[in-house]
Amino acid sequence: MDQLVIAGRAYGSRLIVGTGKYKDFDETRQAIDASGADMVTVAIRRMNIGQDPSQPNLLDALPPSQFTILPNTAGCFNAEDAVRTLRLARELLDGHALVKLEVLGDPTTLFPNMPETLKAAEILVKDGFQVMVYCADDPIQAKMLEDMGCAAIMPLASLIGSGMGILNPWNLRLIIDNAKVPVIVDAGVGTASDAAIAMELGCDGVLMNTAIAHAQNPVLMASAMKKAVQAGREAFQAGRMPRKLYSADPSSPTTGLIGS
Amino acid sequence: MLQITLNGEGRQFPESDLTVAGLVAQLGYAGKRIAVERNGEIVPKSQHESTWLAAGDKLEIVVAVGGG
Numbered sequence: 001m002d003q004l005v006i007a008g009r010a011y012g013s014r015l016i017v018g019t020g021k022y023k024d025f026d027e028t029r030q031a032i033d034a035s036g037a038d039m040v041t042v043a044i045r046r047m048n049i050g051q052d053p054s055q056p057n058l059l060d061a062l063p064p065s066q067f068t069i070l071p072n073t074a075g076c077f078n079a080e081d082a083v084r085t086l087r088l089a090r091e092l093l094d095g096h097a098l099v100k101l102e103v104l105g106d107p108t109t110l111f112p113n114m115p116e117t118l119k120a121a122e123i124l125v126k127d128g129f130q131v132m133v134y135c136a137d138d139p140i141q142a143k144m145l146e147d148m149g150c151a152a153i154m155p156l157a158s159l160i161g162s163g164m165g166i167l168n169p170w171n172l173r174l175i176i177d178n179a180k181v182p183v184i185v186d187a188g189v190g191t192a193s194d195a196a197i198a199m200e201l202g203c204d205g206v207l208m209n210t211a212i213a214h215a216q217n218p219v220l221m222a223s224a225m226k227k228a229v230q231a232g233r234e235a236f237q238a239g240r241m242p243r244k245l246y247s248a249d250p251s252s253p254t255t256g257l258i259g260s
Numbered sequence: 261m262l263q264i265t266l267n268g269e270g271r272q273f274p275e276s277d278l279t280v281a282g283l284v285a286q287l288g289y290a291g292k293r294i295a296v297e298r299n300g301e302i303v304p305k306s307q308h309e310s311t312w313l314a315a316g317d318k319l320e321i322v323v324a325v326g327g328g
Contacts, residue, residue, distance in 0.1 A: 018328025028326060043327025044295075046267040046320065053288030058324050074327050084297075088322050091302050092295035160328070209328030 002233065004205050006182055007098060007130035007151040009068075011038045014199070015229045016070065016184065018209025022218065025061035031212055032062065034222035039068040041100055041207070043075070044089050069093055070132065072100040077113065079103060079120035086124060098151070099124070100186075100207075102134035110160040110187075114141050118148070125149040134186050137171040139178055146181050153179055154186035154207060157198060161210040163190030166197045176202045192221075192228035199232025200240070264317045281308035283319070295322050 003010040017037040022028040032040055040062055059069070071089030073082040086099045103120055105113030112135055124131050125148055132152040133145050142153045155175055158164035165188060166172065176183045182204035189195050189208045198206050206229055215221030262273045266283075273286070280296055280303050296303045297320040303311050313319070 019326040020328045022326060041328055042324040044322050045325045047287075047289065047294060047323045049267060049269070049287065053292065057293065058326055059293050069324070071324065072327055084300075087302055088295040088297060088320070089324075091304060092293055092322065092324060207328075 002237070004182060006132065009098075011068070012036075013038050013226070013229075014205040014233055015195070015225055016041065016205055016207040017212060017222070017225075018207070019058060019062065020209050021213035025056060025058065027218060028058070029061045031218045031222040032067070034219045034226065035212065036226040037067075039070050041070045041072050041209070044071055044073075044085050044092065064093060064096075068098065069096065070098060070100045071096075073102050073120075075104070076102070077104050077107075077116075079116045079123065082116070082120040083123050083127075086129060087127075090129070097128060098130045098132065100132045100134065100154070101150075112136050112156070114138070118144060121145055121148050121150055132184070137168050137175065139171060139174040142175045142183075143178055146179055150181065152182040152184050152204075154184045156187040157185045157194065158188030160187040162188055163211055163214075164188055165190050165194040166201070169197070169201055172198070172201050172203065189225075192224040195225050195228040196232035196235070199229055200235050202236050205229070262313060263315055264313055264319055266319045267321060278313050279309055280311045280313065280319075283313060284308060284321070287321070289321070293324065296320070297322075 004014045013036045015035055015037050016039045017032055017035050018041045019028050073085045076082040076085055082103050101120055103113045103116040105111050114136055121131050121133055130151040132154055133150045134154045135142055137155040145153055158167045184205040184207050185198040185203050186207040189211045195206045212218050212222045262276055262278055264271055284290055299318050
Protein backbone atom coordinates (compact mmCIF):
# COMPACT_ATOMS: atom_id res chain seq x y z
CA MET A 1 0.00 0.00 0.00
CA ASP A 2 1.23 3.47 -0.94
CA GLN A 3 1.59 5.42 2.27
CA LEU A 4 3.16 8.66 3.36
CA VAL A 5 5.70 7.94 6.10
CA ILE A 6 6.75 10.84 8.32
CA ALA A 7 9.05 10.32 11.29
CA GLY A 8 8.40 6.58 11.17
CA ARG A 9 4.62 6.79 11.15
CA ALA A 10 2.52 5.90 8.08
CA TYR A 11 -0.43 7.95 6.88
CA GLY A 12 -3.04 6.77 4.37
CA SER A 13 -3.65 10.23 2.94
CA ARG A 14 -1.05 12.43 1.28
CA LEU A 15 -3.24 15.46 1.78
CA ILE A 16 -2.70 17.46 4.97
CA VAL A 17 -5.24 20.19 5.68
CA GLY A 18 -5.44 23.28 7.80
CA THR A 19 -8.36 24.12 10.05
CA GLY A 20 -8.45 27.92 9.70
CA LYS A 21 -10.88 30.26 7.94
CA TYR A 22 -13.95 28.01 8.10
CA LYS A 23 -17.42 29.35 8.92
CA ASP A 24 -17.77 27.13 11.99
CA PHE A 25 -16.55 23.83 13.44
CA ASP A 26 -19.31 21.91 11.61
CA GLU A 27 -18.04 23.09 8.26
CA THR A 28 -14.44 22.45 9.37
CA ARG A 29 -15.26 18.85 10.26
CA GLN A 30 -17.28 18.20 7.11
CA ALA A 31 -14.54 19.57 4.86
CA ILE A 32 -11.85 17.59 6.64
CA ASP A 33 -13.88 14.40 6.42
CA ALA A 34 -14.39 15.02 2.68
CA SER A 35 -10.64 15.63 2.23
CA GLY A 36 -9.79 12.24 3.70
CA ALA A 37 -6.86 13.83 5.55
CA ASP A 38 -5.37 12.02 8.56
CA MET A 39 -3.31 15.01 9.63
CA VAL A 40 -4.67 18.48 10.37
CA THR A 41 -2.83 21.63 11.35
CA VAL A 42 -3.87 23.86 14.25
CA ALA A 43 -2.61 27.17 15.59
CA ILE A 44 -1.76 27.88 19.25
CA ARG A 45 -3.27 31.07 20.66
CA ARG A 46 -4.03 32.70 23.98
CA MET A 47 -7.22 31.43 25.54
CA ASN A 48 -9.99 33.99 25.12
CA ILE A 49 -10.61 34.92 28.74
CA GLY A 50 -13.99 36.59 28.29
CA GLN A 51 -15.37 33.67 26.29
CA ASP A 52 -17.83 31.13 27.69
CA PRO A 53 -15.57 28.16 28.49
CA SER A 54 -18.39 25.70 27.81
CA GLN A 55 -18.35 26.64 24.10
CA PRO A 56 -17.00 23.80 21.95
CA ASN A 57 -13.37 24.07 20.98
CA LEU A 58 -11.56 22.94 17.87
CA LEU A 59 -10.21 19.76 19.42
CA ASP A 60 -13.75 18.69 20.33
CA ALA A 61 -14.60 18.82 16.61
CA LEU A 62 -11.31 17.18 15.64
CA PRO A 63 -10.33 14.86 18.48
CA PRO A 64 -6.64 13.92 18.65
CA SER A 65 -7.81 10.31 18.95
CA GLN A 66 -9.09 10.50 15.34
CA PHE A 67 -6.63 12.87 13.69
CA THR A 68 -2.92 13.54 13.92
CA ILE A 69 -2.86 17.12 15.17
CA LEU A 70 -0.02 19.18 13.72
CA PRO A 71 0.45 22.35 15.76
CA ASN A 72 1.98 25.23 13.81
CA THR A 73 3.87 28.40 14.61
CA ALA A 74 1.90 30.67 12.29
CA GLY A 75 2.35 34.29 13.26
CA CYS A 76 5.85 33.80 14.70
CA PHE A 77 8.51 36.06 13.24
CA ASN A 78 11.54 34.77 15.15
CA ALA A 79 13.00 31.47 16.31
CA GLU A 80 12.41 32.17 19.98
CA ASP A 81 8.65 32.71 19.62
CA ALA A 82 8.34 29.65 17.39
CA VAL A 83 10.17 27.38 19.84
CA ARG A 84 8.15 28.74 22.77
CA THR A 85 4.88 28.18 20.88
CA LEU A 86 5.74 24.58 20.05
CA ARG A 87 6.78 23.78 23.61
CA LEU A 88 3.34 24.99 24.70
CA ALA A 89 1.80 22.89 21.92
CA ARG A 90 3.65 19.79 23.14
CA GLU A 91 2.28 20.38 26.64
CA LEU A 92 -1.22 21.01 25.26
CA LEU A 93 -1.13 17.77 23.24
CA ASP A 94 0.28 15.55 26.00
CA GLY A 95 3.85 15.25 24.77
CA HIS A 96 3.08 15.07 21.06
CA ALA A 97 6.36 15.68 19.18
CA LEU A 98 5.29 16.14 15.54
CA VAL A 99 5.04 19.85 14.71
CA LYS A 100 4.94 22.30 11.84
CA LEU A 101 7.59 24.98 12.10
CA GLU A 102 7.07 28.20 10.20
CA VAL A 103 8.96 31.37 10.95
CA LEU A 104 7.70 34.25 8.89
CA GLY A 105 9.85 37.03 7.54
CA ASP A 106 7.38 39.60 6.35
CA PRO A 107 3.75 40.32 7.28
CA THR A 108 2.73 41.13 3.69
CA THR A 109 4.16 38.13 1.85
CA LEU A 110 4.41 35.73 4.81
CA PHE A 111 7.58 34.56 3.10
CA PRO A 112 9.67 32.41 5.47
CA ASN A 113 12.59 33.94 7.35
CA MET A 114 15.11 31.21 6.60
CA PRO A 115 17.90 32.17 9.04
CA GLU A 116 15.38 32.12 11.91
CA THR A 117 13.77 28.95 10.53
CA LEU A 118 17.14 27.17 10.52
CA LYS A 119 17.86 28.40 14.04
CA ALA A 120 14.50 27.22 15.38
CA ALA A 121 14.74 23.87 13.58
CA GLU A 122 18.08 23.14 15.19
CA ILE A 123 16.77 23.89 18.70
CA LEU A 124 13.58 21.89 18.16
CA VAL A 125 15.30 18.81 16.72
CA LYS A 126 17.73 18.78 19.67
CA ASP A 127 14.76 19.10 22.01
CA GLY A 128 13.21 15.91 20.58
CA PHE A 129 10.61 17.43 18.27
CA GLN A 130 9.81 15.88 14.89
CA VAL A 131 9.89 18.96 12.74
CA MET A 132 7.97 19.44 9.51
CA VAL A 133 9.30 22.71 8.23
CA TYR A 134 7.77 25.38 6.00
CA CYS A 135 10.57 26.84 3.91
CA ALA A 136 11.57 28.75 0.82
CA ASP A 137 11.87 26.71 -2.38
CA ASP A 138 15.64 26.91 -2.08
CA PRO A 139 17.27 23.49 -2.59
CA ILE A 140 20.36 24.42 -0.56
CA GLN A 141 18.49 25.54 2.55
CA ALA A 142 16.04 22.65 2.16
CA LYS A 143 19.01 20.29 2.32
CA MET A 144 20.38 22.10 5.38
CA LEU A 145 17.06 21.54 7.15
CA GLU A 146 17.08 17.87 6.19
CA ASP A 147 20.69 17.43 7.36
CA MET A 148 19.73 19.04 10.64
CA GLY A 149 17.20 16.24 11.18
CA CYS A 150 13.87 17.70 10.08
CA ALA A 151 11.19 15.06 9.47
CA ALA A 152 9.72 16.68 6.36
CA ILE A 153 10.65 19.59 4.12
CA MET A 154 7.71 21.81 3.16
CA PRO A 155 8.56 24.40 0.52
CA LEU A 156 5.98 26.92 -0.57
CA ALA A 157 4.52 26.61 -4.06
CA SER A 158 3.51 30.28 -3.90
CA LEU A 159 2.61 32.68 -1.09
CA ILE A 160 0.45 31.47 1.82
CA GLY A 161 -3.23 31.96 1.04
CA SER A 162 -2.50 33.32 -2.45
CA GLY A 163 -3.94 30.43 -4.50
CA MET A 164 -1.35 31.19 -7.18
CA GLY A 165 -0.41 27.55 -7.70
CA ILE A 166 2.98 25.99 -8.45
CA LEU A 167 5.14 28.93 -9.54
CA ASN A 168 8.54 27.28 -9.64
CA PRO A 169 8.24 23.60 -10.48
CA TRP A 170 11.95 23.41 -11.32
CA ASN A 171 13.03 24.37 -7.82
CA LEU A 172 10.53 21.94 -6.33
CA ARG A 173 12.00 19.17 -8.50
CA LEU A 174 15.51 20.06 -7.38
CA ILE A 175 14.40 19.81 -3.75
CA ILE A 176 12.53 16.53 -4.34
CA ASP A 177 15.45 14.95 -6.22
CA ASN A 178 17.83 15.87 -3.39
CA ALA A 179 15.69 14.88 -0.42
CA LYS A 180 15.57 11.62 1.49
CA VAL A 181 12.78 12.82 3.77
CA PRO A 182 9.25 13.60 2.52
CA VAL A 183 8.81 16.82 0.56
CA ILE A 184 5.39 18.37 1.04
CA VAL A 185 4.21 21.44 -0.84
CA ASP A 186 2.92 23.82 1.80
CA ALA A 187 1.12 26.97 0.70
CA GLY A 188 -0.02 28.39 -2.60
CA VAL A 189 -2.29 25.67 -3.97
CA GLY A 190 -5.45 27.28 -5.38
CA THR A 191 -7.39 24.51 -7.02
CA ALA A 192 -7.33 20.79 -7.68
CA SER A 193 -5.04 20.92 -10.73
CA ASP A 194 -2.37 22.68 -8.62
CA ALA A 195 -2.41 19.81 -6.13
CA ALA A 196 -2.20 17.28 -8.98
CA ILE A 197 0.78 19.13 -10.50
CA ALA A 198 2.59 19.12 -7.15
CA MET A 199 2.08 15.38 -6.83
CA GLU A 200 3.06 14.72 -10.47
CA LEU A 201 6.33 16.52 -9.78
CA GLY A 202 7.02 13.85 -7.16
CA CYS A 203 6.04 15.64 -3.97
CA ASP A 204 5.19 13.22 -1.18
CA GLY A 205 2.19 15.26 -0.09
CA VAL A 206 0.41 18.59 -0.17
CA LEU A 207 -0.61 20.80 2.73
CA MET A 208 -3.36 23.34 2.14
CA ASN A 209 -5.96 25.39 3.98
CA THR A 210 -7.31 28.42 2.11
CA ALA A 211 -7.85 26.57 -1.19
CA ILE A 212 -10.49 24.49 0.59
CA ALA A 213 -11.78 26.91 3.23
CA HIS A 214 -12.24 29.82 0.82
CA ALA A 215 -13.73 27.81 -2.05
CA GLN A 216 -17.38 28.67 -2.74
CA ASN A 217 -18.20 25.15 -1.58
CA PRO A 218 -15.44 24.06 0.81
CA VAL A 219 -16.72 20.50 1.30
CA LEU A 220 -16.87 19.85 -2.44
CA MET A 221 -13.41 21.37 -2.94
CA ALA A 222 -12.07 19.16 -0.16
CA SER A 223 -13.34 16.14 -2.07
CA ALA A 224 -11.78 17.48 -5.29
CA MET A 225 -8.43 17.94 -3.54
CA LYS A 226 -8.51 14.39 -2.21
CA LYS A 227 -8.95 13.06 -5.76
CA ALA A 228 -6.39 15.46 -7.24
CA VAL A 229 -3.72 14.36 -4.77
CA GLN A 230 -4.51 10.71 -5.46
CA ALA A 231 -4.57 11.26 -9.25
CA GLY A 232 -1.32 13.22 -9.20
CA ARG A 233 0.36 10.55 -7.10
CA GLU A 234 -0.77 7.76 -9.42
CA ALA A 235 0.37 9.72 -12.48
CA PHE A 236 3.78 10.24 -10.86
CA GLN A 237 4.08 6.56 -10.07
CA ALA A 238 2.85 5.54 -13.52
CA GLY A 239 5.49 7.71 -15.19
CA ARG A 240 4.22 10.10 -17.82
CA MET A 241 4.90 9.62 -21.55
CA PRO A 242 7.75 11.63 -22.99
CA ARG A 243 6.84 15.02 -24.46
CA LYS A 244 7.20 15.19 -28.26
CA LEU A 245 7.59 18.83 -28.99
CA TYR A 246 7.54 18.98 -32.77
CA SER A 247 5.81 15.82 -33.99
CA ALA A 248 2.48 14.10 -33.64
CA ASP A 249 2.03 10.35 -33.12
CA PRO A 250 -1.38 9.02 -34.21
CA SER A 251 -3.23 6.84 -31.75
CA SER A 252 -5.16 5.03 -34.50
CA PRO A 253 -3.64 2.55 -36.99
CA THR A 254 -2.05 4.20 -40.01
CA THR A 255 -2.80 1.19 -42.25
CA GLY A 256 -6.06 -0.39 -43.45
CA LEU A 257 -7.73 2.92 -44.29
CA ILE A 258 -10.67 2.55 -46.72
CA GLY A 259 -9.93 3.52 -50.30
CA SER A 260 -6.24 2.75 -50.01
CA MET B 261 -5.51 39.67 46.98
CA LEU B 262 -3.32 38.37 44.15
CA GLN B 263 -2.29 40.50 41.20
CA ILE B 264 -0.98 38.67 38.13
CA THR B 265 -0.69 39.25 34.40
CA LEU B 266 -2.79 36.73 32.50
CA ASN B 267 -2.41 36.56 28.73
CA GLY B 268 -1.02 40.07 28.71
CA GLU B 269 -3.74 41.62 30.88
CA GLY B 270 -3.55 42.58 34.54
CA ARG B 271 -5.95 40.52 36.71
CA GLN B 272 -6.76 40.50 40.38
CA PHE B 273 -7.99 37.53 42.39
CA PRO B 274 -9.46 37.84 45.88
CA GLU B 275 -7.46 34.87 47.20
CA SER B 276 -3.92 35.42 48.46
CA ASP B 277 -2.99 31.82 47.72
CA LEU B 278 -3.97 30.25 44.45
CA THR B 279 -2.50 27.32 42.52
CA VAL B 280 -2.36 27.05 38.74
CA ALA B 281 -5.08 24.40 39.01
CA GLY B 282 -7.19 26.78 41.12
CA LEU B 283 -6.79 29.55 38.58
CA VAL B 284 -7.69 27.27 35.68
CA ALA B 285 -10.77 26.08 37.57
CA GLN B 286 -11.87 29.67 38.31
CA LEU B 287 -11.62 30.47 34.62
CA GLY B 288 -13.85 27.47 33.88
CA TYR B 289 -11.15 25.56 32.03
CA ALA B 290 -10.61 22.62 34.39
CA GLY B 291 -10.21 19.45 32.34
CA LYS B 292 -10.02 21.38 29.04
CA ARG B 293 -7.13 21.14 26.59
CA ILE B 294 -4.92 24.03 27.58
CA ALA B 295 -1.25 24.65 28.23
CA VAL B 296 0.11 26.97 30.90
CA GLU B 297 3.33 28.94 30.94
CA ARG B 298 4.39 30.79 34.11
CA ASN B 299 7.11 33.43 33.82
CA GLY B 300 8.32 31.87 30.59
CA GLU B 301 8.41 28.28 31.87
CA ILE B 302 5.86 25.60 31.01
CA VAL B 303 3.93 24.30 34.01
CA PRO B 304 3.19 20.65 33.18
CA LYS B 305 -0.35 19.44 33.88
CA SER B 306 1.02 17.13 36.56
CA GLN B 307 2.23 20.20 38.49
CA HIS B 308 -0.88 22.41 38.22
CA GLU B 309 -2.06 21.33 41.67
CA SER B 310 1.29 21.93 43.34
CA THR B 311 2.33 25.20 41.65
CA TRP B 312 1.42 28.27 43.71
CA LEU B 313 1.09 31.63 42.03
CA ALA B 314 3.03 34.62 43.32
CA ALA B 315 2.19 38.30 43.00
CA GLY B 316 3.43 39.70 39.71
CA ASP B 317 3.51 36.32 37.93
CA LYS B 318 3.11 36.42 34.19
CA LEU B 319 0.85 33.61 33.03
CA GLU B 320 0.09 32.50 29.50
CA ILE B 321 -2.74 30.04 28.94
CA VAL B 322 -3.14 28.80 25.38
CA VAL B 323 -5.55 26.64 23.41
CA ALA B 324 -5.58 25.13 19.93
CA VAL B 325 -7.51 27.14 17.34
CA GLY B 326 -8.11 26.82 13.62
CA GLY B 327 -5.01 27.47 11.55
CA GLY B 328 -3.12 26.40 8.48
